[in-house]
Amino acid sequence: MPERFPQVRAVFEENLATGEDVGASFCVTVDGETVVDLWGGFADEGRTRPWREDTIVGVYSTTKTMTALTALLVADRGELDFAAPVARYWPEFAAGGKQDVTVAQLMSHSAGLCGWREPITREDLYDWEKATALLAAQEPYWTPGTRSGYHAMTQGYLVGEVIRRITGRSLGTVFRDEIAAPLGADFHIGLPASEDARVADLIAPAGPAPMGGEGSSELQVNVATNPELDVQVTRTRAWRGAEIPAVGGIGNARAVAEIHAILANAGTVKGRRFLSEAGCRRALEQQVEGTDLVLGVPMRFGLGFALDSGLLPNPNTLYWGGYGGSLAIIDMDARTTIAYAMNKMSGTTTGDFRAFSLATAFWEASST
Numbered sequence: 001m002p003e004r005f006p007q008v009r010a011v012f013e014e015n016l017a018t019g020e021d022v023g024a025s026f027c028v029t030v031d032g033e034t035v036v037d038l039w040g041g042f043a044d045e046g047r048t049r050p051w052r053e054d055t056i057v058g059v060y061s062t063t064k065t066m067t068a069l070t071a072l073l074v075a076d077r078g079e080l081d082f083a084a085p086v087a088r089y090w091p092e093f094a095a096g097g098k099q100d101v102t103v104a105q106l107m108s109h110s111a112g113l114c115g116w117r118e119p120i121t122r123e124d125l126y127d128w129e130k131a132t133a134l135l136a137a138q139e140p141y142w143t144p145g146t147r148s149g150y151h152a153m154t155q156g157y158l159v160g161e162v163i164r165r166i167t168g169r170s171l172g173t174v175f176r177d178e179i180a181a182p183l184g185a186d187f188h189i190g191l192p193a194s195e196d197a198r199v200a201d202l203i204a205p206a207g208p209a210p211m212g213g214e215g216s217s218e219l220q221v222n223v224a225t226n227p228e229l230d231v232q233v234t235r236t237r238a239w240r241g242a243e244i245p246a247v248g249g250i251g252n253a254r255a256v257a258e259i260h261a262i263l264a265n266a267g268t269v270k271g272r273r274f275l276s277e278a279g280c281r282r283a284l285e286q287q288v289e290g291t292d293l294v295l296g297v298p299m300r301f302g303l304g305f306a307l308d309s310g311l312l313p314n315p316n317t318l319y320w321g322g323y324g325g326s327l328a329i330i331d332m333d334a335r336t337t338i339a340y341a342m343n344k345m346s347g348t349t350t351g352d353f354r355a356f357s358l359a360t361a362f363w364e365a366s367s368t
Contacts, residue, residue: 005036007365011358016041023051023200024342025253026358029261031335032269036362037254043200043343051343056186056252057200058234059341060322061152061349063249065260065330066187067159068107068283068304070175076267076279079166082107082303086158089165096139105144106151106158108287108301112140113158114149114294115222122227125153126242128170132161141219142293148301149293152223152349156246159304172243182272185259187251190243199240199250204231205324205347223294231345247322256339260330263318264337281332283318295349305330313363324348327355338362 003009008026015021023041027034043049043057074080080089082104087094093101098111105111116131117138124130135154142149151158160171167174172189180187188195216224233239242248258269263283267275283303292299300307305318312319314333321327324345329338340355 005362005365008036008358008361009038011361012038012040015354015357020344020354021342022047022203022344023055023057024340024344024354025051025055025057026340026355027253027257027338028362029257029264029337030366032261032265034254034258039252039254045201045203049200051200052198054186054198054252055200056188056195056198056250056255057341057343058202058240058248058250059256059326060247060324062256062320062322062326062328062339062341063189063244064155064246065256065305065318065320065328066175066179066189066249067156067171067245069179069259069263070171071103071107071159071163071304072263072279072283073178073275074163074166074174075282076275080162082282086111086162089162090136092133092136095137098136098140098144101140101144103159103162104287104303106155106162107303109148109151109155109292109294110145110288110301111151111158112142112144112149113138113154114141114151114219115154115226120227122229122233123238124227125244126238128157128160128243131157136161145288147290147293148288148299149219150223150295150299150349151246152294153244153246156244156248160243160245170243171245179259179262179274180255182274183259183262183270185251185255187249187255187259189245189249191240191250193237193241195250196237196240200343202231202234202324203344205345207347217293219293220296251341253339253341256326256328256341257337260328260337260339263330264332264335266332281316284316284332321349321352321355325352325354327352327359329359
């Protein structure tokens with residue numbers, strides 16, 4: 001591939017040279033064409049395994065963008081109505097006064113189910129039936145639809161169970177069969193054991209966790225500590241193999257950018273139509289705005305994605321990131337996707353300066 005954006009490579013290489021990154025990948029698509037595809041560094045903290053073209057890594061909450069895309073696809077086929085009560089598809093969910101909670105509220109973190117009321121363990125995350133049944137039975141933490149409160153772990157089970165009830169298949173299976181496999185995209189929600197050798201080790205950030213420390217609200221503590229999780233768990237077969245559609249996805253920047261080219265290009269990429277243009281643009285429909293009860297910062301949520309608040313080059317832009325620094329940006333105006341995935345984590349939940357410095361280098365280079 002010709003070097004079209006050497007400025008971006010320079011920033012990427014500097015991040016590796018200075019130790020800001022140990023191993024990373026960065027990718028940009030424009031009009032469905034991959035115009036930047038970078039990878040480098042090492043897949044482990046000891047710097048013994050090179051980060052190769054096909055290295056993949058856990059991206060935590062960037063996984064939510066794949067879950068959202070899967071829901072948008074099912075809705076575009078007419079099988080899912082975001083305005084409908086969740087209980088239409090999942091009758092048990094009506095318990096606890098949730099009979100009017102809509103699928104759109106699940107998608108926008110405004111359903112009042114940001115965590116489990118019952119204490120759960122890490123192993124419970126691998127038990128789909130238990131994780132979803134507990135959420136179906138409990139009462140919301142606040143009046144659904146009035147505020148967002150980041151459903152950090154629960155959103156994947158909630159949206160995933162709706163998809164399962166509609167299609168008869170797990171969300172990870174629908175995603176694989178109808179999005180990743182047709183595109184040849186290397187992103188997995190439930191990684192086969194045969195691919196373990198390609199996975200880079202996530203390196204935990206220094207310092208305190210981004211949520212749940214001193215001064216945190218009861219909601220923030222619940223989200224951060226129920227269950228207690230350590231980054232080391234992402235190196236286990238149990239975690240990698242489980243379908244945890246909010247945080248368990250494994251892939252690289254190329255896969256994230258090329259998958260989201262579907263949304264950036266009105267539903268058609270690589271000669272195949274996945275969604276209608278209207279189905280893609282539904283993601284831009286604002287559901288809730290205000291200071292998020294869990295993240296503690298102002299947020300605008302559409303259907304499954306955060307919406308631009310004036311910080312990005314174009315208004316019709318979707319984005320979300322993952323704990324540690326991974327990031328996905330989908331600019332529908334410029335028909336552009338930008339993605340970053342790395343193994344050296346920072347203490348952030350929604351992308352960090354490394355991703356933004358690379359994105360800024362691309363934006364500056366493409367505007368000259």
